Amino acid sequence: MSQEHPLDSDAVLLVGHGSRREKSNQQVRDLAAKLEPELGVPVDVAYLELAEPTISEAIDTLAPAYGTVTVVPLSLFGASHVKNDVPLAVQTARAEHADLTINYGSHLGVHPSIVDLLDERVRDVEADLGVDRADDDVTVVICARGSSDPDSNADVHKLARLLYEGREFDRVEASFIGVTTPLLDETLHTVTKKRPDAVVVVPYMLGDGTLTQRILDRTAEFDDEYPYVAAAAGDPLGTDDRVVDVLADRFQEARSDSVEMSCDTCKYKVELTGYEEDQGGARAMLRSMVHQAEHADRESVDDDPHVHDAPAKHVAVCTNQTCAASGAATVIEELRQGVRDAEDCDARVTRTSCLGQCGDGPMVAVYPDGIWYGGVTADDTDRIVSSHLERDRIVSDLVHQTL
Template sequence: MSKIGVMICGHGSRSQAAVDQFSVLAEKLPAYLPPEWAVEYGYLEFANPVIRDGLDRLRAQGCDKILAVPGMLFAAMHSKNDIPTVLNTYAAKHGIEVSYGRELGVDPKMIAAAGGRVQEAIAAANAAHGEVPMHETCLVVIGRGASDPDANGNVAKIARMLHEGLGFGWCEVGYSGVTFPLVEPCLQHASKLGYKRIVVFPYFLFSGILIDRIYGFTDQVAAANANIQFVKAGYLNDHEQVLATFAERITEQVGEIPPPNCAMCKYRTQVLGFEAEVGAVQESHHHHVEGQGASAPGSNVEDCTLCDSFCTGLCRLEKQAKGHDHHDHSHDHSHGHTHGHAHSHDHVHAEYPHADHPHGPESARKSPKT
């Protein structure tokens, strides 16, 4: 019989706190799985161990069947392109079976976890400042933001489930990068709606630079709107329902008919505005930033001459203006150089069709360091 190993494929972060939190989640996950299954984890970029390291450890333990899952909320480019490329390459090289499960996605357990974090924040705000009726409270849900409308649309669905489930007066949805509206224009809009309280909820798994950005813009907009009470809800982290969802994404792969991943994918079907990407070659170039670690250049606000107390995203716009950003997928990455490992860079990522939207990344140009 095959010995089963489990591989949790994280994104990785320049934030050491985010890397530490992911490792804690991976350490808690075995309690939700059959005891004989080996569990390892690795990161796509920035942090160590990288995904290949985790796969090596599983193989060293005698695992010849590996159940891999993306440690991500939704299926966007990282989970659709980059992680499968790493897994498929490894499986072919070492002759082992590697299956790939679904992202956490829109799931009742995830909505319960999100609702729990929002309710915790409201309870704390009520205790500190007195109750504000839910009908006089606006919820702002902030997602990661991607060049994939499927992933962005799922954030909006989560937001609606929270809005309707908890009975908020209104709900707005924003994103930390790539798409629109970004955090600051979203919060500016919400502040004009007349609500007494605004609850800002980052629908993220872990801490990191983007959480700092969300909370930083929240403080900034709150300072300009002293008549509104802004409440910063916590991110998902290792909520027990998140762990239960991860376990389900792993164990469902050994069923008779594993559920398909990426059901509404812009690479499989025509999606409004992204029709040209159907059938596009899916590949990864994240070896550029594998294992760089939390001390990599650009990981700290202190290193930045453009941002003050938190990363606004302006640095990425400046990099893109110079024509080179290893971590952005909306630019032409066809400069053709090599890094001594026989991997040419002649592939091109599709440009995000709304890159110039005034409420998208371009909005960061309004917040330079003074």
Template sequence: MTTWNLTQMQRHLLICNGSTCMGAGAEMVTQNIRDEIRKNRLDEYIHTSRTRCNGRCKDKCVVIDYPKGTWYSVQQEETARAIVHETAEEKAMIYSMEHGERKRGETRIKGIDKYKKGKGPMKKAVLFVGHGSKLEDGNKEVLQFVKQMKEYIDPSLYVETCFLEFASPNIEDGIQLCIEKGADEVHVIPIILLHAGHSKLHIPAEIEHAKEHFPDIQFTYGQTIGVHEEIFEILKSRLADTGFDVNQKHEDTAILLIGRGGSDPYANGDFYKISRLLWEKLNVSIVESAFMGVTTPTVQDGMERCLKLGAKKIIMLPYFLFTGILMKRMNNMAEQFKETYPHVTIDIAEYFGYHPKLRTVLLERMQQALDGTSTGMQDLENFRKYAEEHGYEHHHH
């Protein structure tokens, strides 16, 4: 490692290379600043250092100028180069020192007060994480579902909802909201059906990122819904809503269980396991599996297989929690299938939605996290090992 002679140094620029800033272009900011210093032969007087997170992620990318004590939010090359010459516009300033006092820029948020340990019992927050949808109705359903669950949750717990993608607040903002309310512990509970990339990598990455910012806060992680006995009660209930008698034998009826689809082979395997177990619990000849995307068999493949097996009635059974773009697409597909196969009766069941059994499962997952018995904690450990071996660049969904 290099050891410089810094006796002539007059300024020290600290350039945040934390995960959030790096995801927003901190590497380019670093190179722009260093290039400007070299071009103007200021290396002897201005020293630069890369740092880890400086705790102002909302102002990414962060550059700190010492001993002047000015903090900058750098989002353009011009700003990065102007910092070298101390000519950056005032709107780029996060903090400045005036008469020995730190002043925050007018457009900059205050942020969370530094955490202080208090007395009394630990305050706990439960943060439910929905997937998020481009269809606003789907996001509203998640929020409404959690609101209904609050009636069954200990009122001493703070309860918040956030989303992985497509909707606000995101996980980082959800965690901050919990801490702003005074939580000493944050228990993150995914509202996710199958254990795949989001629950194995993306949510653990957000939790690990939060730990860097809030080392005094305790985090736990709940497990996904997974293969749970109550899920079959929900599926049977949704079938019954279509007029299907779950207690009768149906020789000519096929159930086409339709999932989102993904690239994780174990999640896809769990979906097939659920399909098989559903067949075991119904008096029906055919239960087939299909996916809306990413992998096969497609819904069209599943429909054709049901027909080849002799089905005279096919019930499309969505394996989805709430409405969204894919549910809208599935409903359109059902109408198209009815036109294409007029000799077959085709029905489509409802997604899970506000089913009391879904509430039961999520409350169970929440309690496991609170009790420290959730397998989600092993997922955090697995993520840490994965990140050490393969690397993982944190980014917001």
């Protein structure tokens, strides 16, 4: 979408998750096309994984023509993609494009426009079922994907409560299709015990992909199992204008440096009971890199969206300023060549931004082993490949720290 503009002008980069289903990727482009006239600035798209362009590729394209790029994640909640993966890409891009201002916006999150859209989705189903919330007992179930991030899951419950407040529903419940509880099956059986006149399930998804279809199928099965309760599922959020409105707000917040994240309940910022092992900083960043590599290695369109086929080893080489000055670029190329030449080496070598060990580099981190090597030179790369990557023998004299 981008055209040539003065270097002091703005552009927006809308970042979707990415899918091997082209229909899902097209939805991101459709939202970008609707957002562009709303903002009056060019809006390009990028994807975290499984589709192109990547965030770095998109920013490389925008950098010569714009002075400011605002990155807005097309994510429903602030889970690991928003907290780790996109910031990693933004941080790397900032290091590579020193003359470019890159703002980072918030996810869609909890917003009045989203609540209004959910209400409309419920009304559509009520009309199809022939019920009226003013006269009938209508129970609503908001069904989200589910996450390992408690902050993200809590927002689903908050949306459910906001939808309930001031409306004539019998009850509104939050539920999930996977990862965490309560699962949709459990919620449907629970709400049925009160014998409502109707149960409306709203898939809290952007598109009609695999997970949305599971919600639709399970609701239809439930409707067959309980003939005394009218049950049906509504449409996902889609490319509704209210989603565009929220994205526009997220752009304005980022552009005015007023982005607010829920750090008080973020498992990467504070210690939450049951999540003590989930730490932020370099460990979270490297976990994101491994996650990206795992998705990049998936080959089947029909696989479950989050089934991983990862390399045995993931090697991250810091290419930030001090490490770069110490020869990191040569180290990363020598490691890549060593992996290519090795007879039995299942490893992926990527660059990363600062690992927080400035002055001790170039730093090389090997995962999932959690071994960090410091002061690595080009002459050391053969030993890292032949000993550690091929035979799982740590090069002890290079070890800087272990995680």
